[in-house]
Amino acid sequence: MGPFGIDTTPDFPDTFAGFKSVSVENVCHSVEDKMSDMKHFLMDPNHDNTAVDSFLGLGMENMGLSSTMEEFSHGFDFSFLPDFGGLNSCSTKDVEAGLKFEILDGFLDGVDEVEDIYASHDLSSIGNHFLPETEVKKKVSELDGDPYGLMNLSSESFSPGISGSIRLSEWLKETVPHAESQNVSSEKVKDSLDSNESEDDKKPLSTFIGSWVKQGKNRKKNLLNTACSRLDSSRERMSCVSYDFRPRKGPMKKYIHISSENTFSDDQLASSESEDDISVVTKTSRTRSDRRKHQRLWTVDEVMKLVDGISHFGVGKWTDIKNHFFHSAAHRTPVDIRDKWRNLLKASYNDKHNYREAEEKRKSVARSIPKEILHRVRELASLHPYPFSKSSCFVHDSSRSRSDSSRSRSTSRKKKKRS
DNA sequence: CTTAGGG
DNA sequence: CCCTAAG
Incomplete structure (x- = not known):
């Protein structure tokens, strides 16, 4: 109609x-x-x-055209678009990236296997994060000769109307971490705050594919709010493109900075709703534990931001950390951040007690945490008590565990703020 | 809503 | 990552 x-x-x-x-x-x-x-x-x-x-x-819509961005993007060349800098803080690169993923989404509709292909090819950014640059280059060149032709998935051939897309090799290069010292200066924190904007560019493609379909108990209830918050969050980068409709548990209004008037038509809301209905249908067939499949791997960059955030707000102020350090990361709820911290503590704990295994793990498994960060985690862990250590590792250390355990449970030292 | 804790 | 209970 x-x-x-x-x-x-x-x-x-x-x-x-x-x-x-x-x-x-x-x-x-x-x-x-x-x-x-x-x-x-x-x-x-x-x-x-x-x-x-x-x-x-x-x-x-004012012209009577119910055009979605998707239709619109297919026959149109966005390459001439300049970087209109401050506007919605979105760059040309964002536009292109968004469009690419959008198109990819449409093309791969229903093809879940591709996600696995990506995973098995280790295209995720995390693996490359702590490789030295030469390593990365090597890896990139390997990828360029990719026998499966997967490279083309993310390059021009999939976006007929879009010229001047970023090649994956460039995309990969940007995932290379700035190998900085482990000391946090306030400068660096500011830096990481600013560099947040390109957060989603670093996400592995697999996180975009397959994030459309998802099930959950309270989905119906939170549908509208979720859709709104999704749209809100995506507006941060590109007002028209929204590639991740995965329903969250609740609205994330408070985490999302709302800057401009609502520019979304009902079409898009409706489409997200129908998307959701599809997932309801699909639910029966894929109800098993594919929950983990939708995990977004934490990049080293994110971990560093987390550490910075904790050192600035203290353990437990996860909403603050989310707002100040993961502002542009629409995923990563405060709970996610807390869980990550929990895992980091576990990692640092393990690392502390058996160096060899940890070292070997670090060599074999690509997605382990760099040593410096683990050190920082340990520092912070001793600085800020966290009840996590109650089960297995209490009273091991006589020097400070006494003071720690005395305030371990509910005595909040969260108020410790350093400006 | 936010956090803690367990799954 | 998800869910739930408690403040």
């Missing part, structure tokens, strides 16, 4: 009446005109950005 079927509605608002007389050709023409006009707009640095917004399909 398009906008042209509304003729039959007698009491439709007068504002829409004008569309009855508009022919399809006219609409198309106006779109084309707008597009070419806008091309010049975008080239012209003097034009303000509101034009861009209305151009990018957000004003489409």
Whole structure:
């Protein structure tokens, strides 16, 4: 049911009446005109950005076109888009990346195996994070000669209308960590705060694929809120593209910084809803433990941010840490962050007690935590007590465990803030 | 809603 | 990562 079927509605608002007389050709023409006009707009640095917004399909519904970004992106070349910097803090790269994933999503619809292929190829960013640059380059070159042709999945061939996409090798290079010292200066914290913006660019492709379908008990209840928060979060990067509709447990309003007016049409909300219904249908067939499949691996970068956050807010202030250090990471709820900290403690504990095994593990398993970070975790662990250690490792250390255990449980030293 | 704890 | 209970 398009906008042209509304003729039959007698009491439709007068504002829409004008569309009855508009022919399809006219609409198309106006779109084309707008597009070419806008091309010049975008080239012209003097034009303000509101034009861009209305151009990018957000004003489409006003023309009677129910165009989604997906349809829109297929036949259109975004390569000319300049980096309109401050606007929604989204760069050209974000646009391209978003579109790529969107298209990928559509193409791979229902093909879960691809996710596994990606996983088995270790395309996830985590593995490359603490490789020295030469290693990474080697890896990249390996990937370039990829026999399965997987590279093409993320390069131009999948986005016919999009030229100038980033090649995966570049994408990989960007995942290389800035090999910094383990000391946190306030400068560095600021840095990591700023570099948050490109967070999602580092996510492995597999996290985008397959994150569409998900089941959960309270999904119905939280559907609307979830959809809204999803849209909100994705607006941070790109107002039109939302690739992750995985329902969360609840709305994340408080974690999401809401900056602009709601620009989403009901179409998109409805589509997310129908997507959800599909997952209901699929639920029966894939109800088994594929929960873990949707995990997003923690990058070393994220771990460092976590450590920084804890050193600044203290253990237990996870909402604060989320807001200040994982602001742009739409996933990573405070609970996730806490869980990660718990795991880090466990890791540091293990590392502390048997160096050899930990060392070997570090060599064999790619996704272990770099040593420096583990050291920092241990420092913080001794600085901030966490009840996690109650079960297995109490009273081992005579020097400080006494003071720790005295305040271990509920005595909150969380208030320790250093500015 | 936020946090802690267990699964 | 998910779920639940407690404040």
